[in-house]
Amino acid sequence: MSRELLTGNGAAAWGARLAEVDYVPAFPITPQTEIIETLANWFESGEMPGRLVTLESEHSMITAAGAAAATGVRVFTATSSQGLLYGMEMIFSVAGWRAPFVLVNVSRGLGTPTTLESDHTDVLAARDSGFLQLHCATCQEVVDTILMAYRIAEDTRIRLPVIVNLDGFYLSFTREPVELPDPALARRFLPPFDAQNLRFRASAPTSQGVAVLGGSPYSYFRYQAHLASLRAIEVYDEVADEFEAAFGRRHEAIEAYRCEDADILFVMIGSFATKAKAAVDQLREAGWRVGLARIRLLRPLPVDALRRVTSGARGLAVIDQNLSMGQGGVLHSEVASALYGHPKAPPILASFIGGLGGRDISPEELYEIAAETRKAIDEGRSPLPRLLFTRDELREIRKLQAIAEVERNELEVKR
Amino acid sequence: MKTASRVLGTAFFSCGFEVQDAPRYGAERRGAPTFAYVRASQKPIQERGVIRNPDLVIVGDDTLPAVPAAGVMHGVGAQTVMLIHSRDDADSWRHRLNLAGPVIVLPTNGDVAADTDLPFVGCVSAGAAARLTGVISREALMAAVAKELEPLGDRAVRENERRALAAYEDMEAHEGVVREARDIRAEEYEAPDWIHLAPEEAKISAPAIHAAATSEHVETGAWRTARPVVDEARCNRCWWICSTYCPESAIAVSPEGRPEIDYDHCKGCMICVAICPSHAIAAVPEEATPREELESR
Numbered sequence: 001m002s003r004e005l006l007t008g009n010g011a012a013a014w015g016a017r018l019a020e021v022d023y024v025p026a027f028p029i030t031p032q033t034e035i036i037e038t039l040a041n042w043f044e045s046g047e048m049p050g051r052l053v054t055l056e057s058e059h060s061m062i063t064a065a066g067a068a069a070a071t072g073v074r075v076f077t078a079t080s081s082q083g084l085l086y087g088m089e090m091i092f093s094v095a096g097w098r099a100p101f102v103l104v105n106v107s108r109g110l111g112t113p114t115t116l117e118s119d120h121t122d123v124l125a126a127r128d129s130g131f132l133q134l135h136c137a138t139c140q141e142v143v144d145t146i147l148m149a150y151r152i153a154e155d156t157r158i159r160l161p162v163i164v165n166l167d168g169f170y171l172s173f174t175r176e177p178v179e180l181p182d183p184a185l186a187r188r189f190l191p192p193f194d195a196q197n198l199r200f201r202a203s204a205p206t207s208q209g210v211a212v213l214g215g216s217p218y219s220y221f222r223y224q225a226h227l228a229s230l231r232a233i234e235v236y237d238e239v240a241d242e243f244e245a246a247f248g249r250r251h252e253a254i255e256a257y258r259c260e261d262a263d264i265l266f267v268m269i270g271s272f273a274t275k276a277k278a279a280v281d282q283l284r285e286a287g288w289r290v291g292l293a294r295i296r297l298l299r300p301l302p303v304d305a306l307r308r309v310t311s312g313a314r315g316l317a318v319i320d321q322n323l324s325m326g327q328g329g330v331l332h333s334e335v336a337s338a339l340y341g342h343p344k345a346p347p348i349l350a351s352f353i354g355g356l357g358g359r360d361i362s363p364e365e366l367y368e369i370a371a372e373t374r375k376a377i378d379e380g381r382s383p384l385p386r387l388l389f390t391r392d393e394l395r396e397i398r399k400l401q402a403i404a405e406v407e408r409n410e411l412e413v414k415r
Numbered sequence: 416m417k418t419a420s421r422v423l424g425t426a427f428f429s430c431g432f433e434v435q436d437a438p439r440y441g442a443e444r445r446g447a448p449t450f451a452y453v454r455a456s457q458k459p460i461q462e463r464g465v466i467r468n469p470d471l472v473i474v475g476d477d478t479l480p481a482v483p484a485a486g487v488m489h490g491v492g493a494q495t496v497m498l499i500h501s502r503d504d505a506d507s508w509r510h511r512l513n514l515a516g517p518v519i520v521l522p523t524n525g526d527v528a529a530d531t532d533l534p535f536v537g538c539v540s541a542g543a544a545a546r547l548t549g550v551i552s553r554e555a556l557m558a559a560v561a562k563e564l565e566p567l568g569d570r571a572v573r574e575n576e577r578r579a580l581a582a583y584e585d586m587e588a589h590e591g592v593v594r595e596a597r598d599i600r601a602e603e604y605e606a607p608d609w610i611h612l613a614p615e616e617a618k619i620s621a622p623a624i625h626a627a628a629t630s631e632h633v634e635t636g637a638w639r640t641a642r643p644v645v646d647e648a649r650c651n652r653c654w655w656i657c658s659t660y661c662p663e664s665a666i667a668v669s670p671e672g673r674p675e676i677d678y679d680h681c682k683g684c685m686i687c688v689a690i691c692p693s694h695a696i697a698a699v700p701e702e703a704t705p706r707e708e709l710e711s712r
Contacts, residue, residue, distance in 0.1 A: 173437050
């Protein structure tokens with residue numbers, strides 16, 4: 001099989017093309033725009049049959065995606081950051097329609113202050129919506145995961161939309177070697193969408209997404225969506241097996257890298273996990289027993305797999321590239337809730353917040369995270385949450401604040 | 416530079432290397448500082464993001480080292496090779512930037528690059544860099560130029576191939592000068608100087624700019640590739656057209672109705688050149704501006 005250099009955005013477009021999607025409602029936003037530009041070129045040149053329509057907002061775009069999926073066609077769309085949030089009302093609504101499609105989110109930190117660069121606070125805002133959520137660490141994973149996502153989304157036991165997340169800049173604009181699945185194999189792996197009773201047809205009226213009052217029917221429908229989401233854990237594994245059989249690549253719900261005998265595990269999502277892999281190799285060479293647990297399937301959260309992967313470790317270092325204000329790292333609390341009370345849960349659970357707004361995490365910082373976690377294991381007490389932030393960075397902030405006249409006393413006097 | 420990174424990345428890849436290349440986007444405008452990076456390795460690449468300690472730095476515009484936001488010197492160490500497009504010689508740059516590693520200046524014959532050379536800086540850089548690595552063949556370089564520039568048509572491909580190849584040949588004496596630095600090892604790393612952030616009053620910690628005209632501190636004039644120059648004889652002292660249309664408010668008008676251009680902040684968009692009804696403003700390439708005048712700024 002030949003490989004070629006593709007950006008994460010290019011890989012996402014190829015995922016949609018190989019999935020032979022019928023309809024793409026679109027709206028541009030950095031750093032996602034290259035995906036819909038690539039698709040638009042293919043539709044225009046006739047390389048892809050189907051239709052791309054630009055809507056006037058993400059709110060309309062997500063509505064159109066859900067509505068088109070509810071007619072039984074295969075739908076793809078993509079957004080990022082503020083766009084995802086602008087469409088958030090419909091993110092929750094369309095998930096309840098039980099109409100499957102795939103939405104690629106290219107992670108970008110949320111305002112304010114405004115940024116273009118990556119973190120996961122945007123996609124985690126959709127955590128409770130009913131969308132399933134898959135996180136990629138490489139450009140190869142982006143194309144593979146989109147194909148897998150359609151299989152899971154369209155499975156008759158599930159029928160929920162799926163968000164496939166890739167990190168802005170670190171994947172979206174970064175070219176890496178990617179092996180594109182053979183189109184014929186892709187078609188065999190992902191046959192045309194069998195929508196069953198999901199349809200709108202002339203002279204056959206259907207009401208979808210109805211209103212209910214009284215609480216009981218609401219509880220039934222909402223909990224059914226939750227149960228469908230939970231079933232996606234087993235469906236994911238089936239699909240991963242089939243994907244591996246077809247293409248020879250295995251994508252676990254939780255990637256366990258050198259975890260078997262590890263005392264300390266990095267726990268992360270997204271593309272920074274490849275940096276952690278390199279750090280694991282270096283730390284191993286220095287005699288440390290360190291591994292990486294990377295959560296690919298965040299919704300549903302594969303709790304049993306997480307318990308299994310972490311059960312031998314003495315300390316977990318959760319690195320969150322997101323921030324729930326007033327609580328801390330989202331992944332940290334997810335992991336805590338999954339492991340609490342479990343007899344084999346590692347005694348130390350340390351929280352590190354890093355990579356906000358695209359801030360890099362250096363190898364030295366990953367080594368130091370391992371060192372702090374080891375110290376906590378020795379002392380028998382989990383450390384305070386830590387933001388990865390250096391004295392030099394604060395100095396840089398002080399310079400900017402001086403220019404902005406933030407803390408000068410004369411500012412008060414002038415007024 | 417995005418083109419340079421893609422050509423170099425594709426050339427590495429066709430020579431059997433694992434590759435990662437990426438541009439860094441920020442202010443998306445011609446002339447604004449921008450950069451791209453390439454990683455190549457015999458093993459799968461796990462590192463990501465901006466290269467922290469580059470083995471080779473290529474500077475396409477020698478006004479950039481003086482621009483802090485351009486970050487030219489970021490991570491440059493004793494091993495780093497510096498390749499710079501400039502009319503000043505290598506010793507000047509070694510002295511000016513206090514560089515310990517090898518410094519190579521393009522073009523090697525000391526000629527001032529002509530204005531018409533500017534569109535080819537990317538492929539010239541890639542061609543030179545390919546030779547400096549010592550592991551990329553001529554054929555791989557040519558194929559990479561053809562692949563990456565194909566959408567621009569045959570003529571552009573041929574001209575870029577020619578120049579990339581010339582730069583490749585030019586670097587013969589420096590073949591293989593770029594060496595792969597060691598990874599930072601877990602046994603001997605320098606611990607990060609982390610601090611715990613203390614809470615600060617909202618009047619300090621809100622992201623607000625209370626000072627006026629902070630953009631005066633940023634001399635965006637360095638972004639220009641050409642400058643508008645007013646011909647006093649042709650200017651009919653209309654007093655308002657160029658200054659009104661200037662999107663940067665970089666043209667003031669004197670009491671006598673004479674336009675005065677603030678070259679520290681004029682980005683060189685040339686809207687004034689296009690809009691002046693008496694054709695009194697000309698676009699002059701920056702390279703044609705006398706050096707003393709640049710340095711006196």
